[in-house]
Amino acid sequence: MVKILILNKKVIQELNKKLRYWRVTMEKGDVGVVGLGVMGYGFAMNFEDKGYTVSITNWEKDILRKLKKTETNRNLIISEDLEGFVQSLDKPRKIFLFVKAGKPTENTINKLIPLLDKGDILIDGGNTHYKDSINKTNEIEKYGIYYIGMGVSGGEEGARHGASLMPGGSPIAYKQIELMLSDIAAKAPQDDEPCVTYIGPKGSGHFTKIVHNGIEYGDIQLIAEAYFIMRYSLYLPVEKIASYFKEWNAGELNSYLIEITSKILSTYDDKTGKPMVDVILDRAGSKGTGKWASQIALDLHMPLSVTTEAVFIRYLSELKDQRIEASKILTSPNIDEASVNVEEYVEQIRRALYFAKIISYAQGFALYSRANEEYGWELDNYKIAKIFRSGCVIRAELLDKIANAYQMNNKLSNILQNDYFSSVVNSYQKEARTVVADSIKNGVPVTGLASAIGYFDNYRLEKISANLIQAQRDYFGAHTFERVDEEGSFHHKW
Ligand code: 6PG
Numbered sequence: 001m002v003k004i005l006i007l008n009k010k011v012i013q014e015l016n017k018k019l020r021y022w023r024v025t026m027e028k029g030d031v032g033v034v035g036l037g038v039m040g041y042g043f044a045m046n047f048e049d050k051g052y053t054v055s056i057t058n059w060e061k062d063i064l065r066k067l068k069k070t071e072t073n074r075n076l077i078i079s080e081d082l083e084g085f086v087q088s089l090d091k092p093r094k095i096f097l098f099v100k101a102g103k104p105t106e107n108t109i110n111k112l113i114p115l116l117d118k119g120d121i122l123i124d125g126g127n128t129h130y131k132d133s134i135n136k137t138n139e140i141e142k143y144g145i146y147y148i149g150m151g152v153s154g155g156e157e158g159a160r161h162g163a164s165l166m167p168g169g170s171p172i173a174y175k176q177i178e179l180m181l182s183d184i185a186a187k188a189p190q191d192d193e194p195c196v197t198y199i200g201p202k203g204s205g206h207f208t209k210i211v212h213n214g215i216e217y218g219d220i221q222l223i224a225e226a227y228f229i230m231r232y233s234l235y236l237p238v239e240k241i242a243s244y245f246k247e248w249n250a251g252e253l254n255s256y257l258i259e260i261t262s263k264i265l266s267t268y269d270d271k272t273g274k275p276m277v278d279v280i281l282d283r284a285g286s287k288g289t290g291k292w293a294s295q296i297a298l299d300l301h302m303p304l305s306v307t308t309e310a311v312f313i314r315y316l317s318e319l320k321d322q323r324i325e326a327s328k329i330l331t332s333p334n335i336d337e338a339s340v341n342v343e344e345y346v347e348q349i350r351r352a353l354y355f356a357k358i359i360s361y362a363q364g365f366a367l368y369s370r371a372n373e374e375y376g377w378e379l380d381n382y383k384i385a386k387i388f389r390s391g392c393v394i395r396a397e398l399l400d401k402i403a404n405a406y407q408m409n410n411k412l413s414n415i416l417q418n419d420y421f422s423s424v425v426n427s428y429q430k431e432a433r434t435v436v437a438d439s440i441k442n443g444v445p446v447t448g449l450a451s452a453i454g455y456f457d458n459y460r461l462e463k464i465s466a467n468l469i470q471a472q473r474d475y476f477g478a479h480t481f482e483r484v485d486e487e488g489s490f491h492h493k494w
Pocket residue numbers: 127152153154155213216285286287288289290392393
């Protein structure tokens with residue numbers, strides 16, 4: 001009986017995929033979406049496009065009334081209250097929450113729980129902190145209701161047409177939503193594989209998203225520095241810089257963020273006719289996930305320096321008023337006016353950027369491995385790299401290479417130990433050093449690029465200066481040290 005019902009549903013979903021102008025309507029919703037902001041709305045329509053009947057609701061009722069009028073030929077069940085919404089769903093209910101993280105999500109969950117049945121599944125697709133995600137799972141699963149904490153990347157476009165999805169929680173619950181997630185996820189252009197995989201137990205999905213965002217912060221910062229050098233060291237016009245980013249996007253730097261940077265730099269303000277980038281105030285916002293990534297790295301004793309510098313530079317950018325004052329009293333160095341071959345120098349910047357990008361991804365993926373040791377998870381860096389290949393903000397050609405590296409060796413402690421990556425960073429370090437040294441000499445800020453070199457230089461050395469740190473700690477605080485020639489813990493009477 002149940003089998004026939006599932007079969008019928010599938011047939012109906014297939015029909016709906018094919019029929020554009022009329023719809024086979026089922027009585028119950030296959031999936032529910034609470035919260036019709038850009039993400040929730042995009043997910044609801046994406047599900048509907050794929051043949052699902054979607055129950056939707058929202059705190060703000062106007063949008064529901066509008067949809068009732070405009071979306072008449074879509075398979076939507078629109079409810080103005082949570083009770084009606086819950087009743088409209090087929091069991092076990094699969095409910096996606098796209099309500100603002102924090103209090104609003106909490107309120108929605110508290111109101112939903114008494115209306116749900118054992119075995120129903122709540123999927124939180126917001127940028128929730130992974131520790132909250134763990135707590136919520138514990139709380140909700142006491143009622144026999146499943147909670148999946150799902151990282152989602154790709155913004156409005158991803159939600160609507162395919163995002164990268166990072167679900168973590170009960171594998172039993174995941175199995176029941178696996179197919180629908182595969183249907184709505186982005187598909188990697190290389191092999192059409194859906195950008196979704198079971199990430200691991202409670203909290204791990206949102207953890208994966210936080211580190212993704214840390215990498216996103218690093219990428220954005222490094223790209224901004226490359227732009228800044230071209231603009232203010234090489235004095236290139238904005239349209240020329242746009243064309244270099246476009247060229248770079250055709251090579252090993254190919255990525256969504258390089259692509260949009262080229263498009264951004266080719267866009268002009270209607271009001272002033274100036275490049276858009278010149279009418280935007282240099283004060284960067286941040287919603288907190290980059291900070292969370294850095295906090296996690298600090299807690300787990302892992303260097304995530306490119307992300308962390310990126311967070312700090314956003315904070316420094318907030319000090320606009322102080323910077324205006326400082327610019328009147330703090331001076332630039334004498335600029336080295338050495339003439340360079342622009343084409344050659346731009347190629348050096350490109351290599352410096354690729355070098356630093358590799359370091360930043362190396363740091364992020366090493367953090368996943370560290371989390372496995374800490375939490376007993378089995379985050380699979382191969383699978384994570386694969387689901388980042390499309391849909392998400394950090395999608396890049398590089399991710400295929402990262403996936404290959406972990407496929408060859410799933411115990412790889414750091415991608416810099418892989419042949420491809422070690423050979424690139426060994427060879428591109430020269431250009432990275434030239435660009436960073438020149439910029440520092442000329443007072444052009446390259447904090448992200450420099451931190452990548454700093455990480456590389458410490459990571460590649462068998463011996464670093466930490467022995468002197470240990471000696472000082474032992475001198476002033478008897479904190480003890482290990483010896484190079486004997487096991488144990490020692491203190492010296494200095
Ligand atoms: C994504 C993004 C997204 C994030 C924005 C804003 O993967 O789609 O990471 O989730 O919220 O990029 O982040 P900031 O405001 O912190 O820059």
